[in-house]
Amino acid sequence: MPKTGNTKAEYEDAFAFHPKKSDRAGSDGCSQDEQVPSEGDQGGDHFQHCEVQLRSEDTFRAAIADGATESTWAKSWAEHLVQAYVQGHFSSPGEVYDKRIHEAWYQQQRNQINKRPTSDQWYLEEGLRWGAHATFLGVEFSHQGGEWCCRANAVGDCCLFHIRGDGLSRAFPLDDPGAFNSSPVLISTRQSVCPDQGDPHNNPSSDRSPIEITCQEGDEFWLMTDALACWFLRVQKSEPEIISQIQKISNFDEFEKRIQEEQGRKNLRNDDVTLMIIRIKDMECPQEWLDSAAQTHFESREGT
């Protein structure tokens, strides 16, 4: 959901996952309380529920990103990053420049600018020259050595929380609410610092090393953008029941109400909010898939 006072169109977080459906007819289910966004149409105001079945040779990827407010093109860069990651165009933030992920994005934006009124073009072009920046978190689930494994990459302060049982098992890359600040490391569209812009904090290759977590049935992986992640880390220390409270949220209205309550109490900073929950279900093979060495069942929910 967008920060209070902004419209849905001004939501500058992004999220994506792939595959959205299994490639086996009848083996998945996808429902949503509100419209499922298509690529390039992430309105930031919906709640979506999807189930995906995977075989051992499959991978499942999900990502969230948070466009930096001061970037003219933050929203489209955040969307481009998450789509490129889940489509497998890059696997770690350090590959963004090597695989020229940013070049396709630049071309898309130039095409957009050419359609705009002349009076707007000078600052849109300068905004493009300054570049866009975003924090990023990507997770990949794959089957390795007989087990399903989650590999997570992060740049900046989008966070992954591994929930096992009714507790927080691991937080990545930040595990301390005091570690959040207004200058996170960012993935920039520019490889070098734009001299006009000061300090864009863009050095993704130097950020945290990826982590790997072996999955168990019932595990949940929560992906959150910074404001929500900071709030969650702080609250769960004194109120561990917050985990079950979040798990019980079943529609957008409940999600929005809780977020607005916390923002109203100044517990949660007014910012775009994105939450994606990936739940591991049914790790045993169904009869019809016995040709597969292993299979699991992913359930994904996002509230944004």
Next chain:
Amino acid sequence: MPYSAEVSRRNPTCFLFMIDQSGSMSDPCPGFENRSKAEYVADVVNRIFQNLILRCAKAEGVRDYFHIGVLGYGAHVGRALGGELANHSDDLIPISKIAEHPIRVEERMKRSPDGAGGIYEEPYKFAVFLEPVASGSTPMTEAMRQAYYIVERFCKEHPDSFPPVVLNLTDGEPTDGNPEQDAQSIRELFTNDGQVLLFNLHISSSNAKPIQYPVTDAGLPDDAARMLYRMSSVMPPMFVAAAQERKLPAQEGSRGYVFNADAVAIAQFLDIGTRVDRQMR
């Protein structure tokens, strides 16, 4: 806590630039022998405008986080922006309107490090909103009086906003009396988030070392310098932090004042005085 209000379209803040346009501004700018102080100041103000616009620009357009005005004082006192902006109905103009109406957009080249030890040249757009002017005397007192009314109106219309910041750039002493009382009146204006901030910068005519963001007037050489010190607000912590990030000697209690500013110090002063990014939502 003061100076913590969100800067948003619902609660924009304002920057009012007061530019000395007296005849002495035609003297060379220290560090740029072939450019006048007026030319350099116009260039830096245009660059700051561009930066402010880009901080507010989104793909769908420019968001009005800021209202901006420029008051020139020299042969006359009044609005100094050129082109269509000179005819705008208000002294303070929403930044989206400013973005749409530069006098012209120039193509310039910038030399930048390429990250591998070399230099590359990169073209960029440079929008011009303010032209250099240098004529007449230094009617700073009248300018302060006009600034008061401009800022007073903004505070009334935006009571919950981050307080306006007034940035005064001058190379000389006022020629129309003592502006201290008017400066104090400006600083006593307030929104619910704090008092209006008045920062002053004295542009040097020599290569003497600048005195930046002092906490006392002890090291200042003359009455005119001490007067500008007294006219300047104590910097709130966020501006002190912005100065410290640039390795400048600001500390708790520093005044928003630079004496004997050279070219670098002028650019830093305007950059620091407009750094409210962390309040932007």
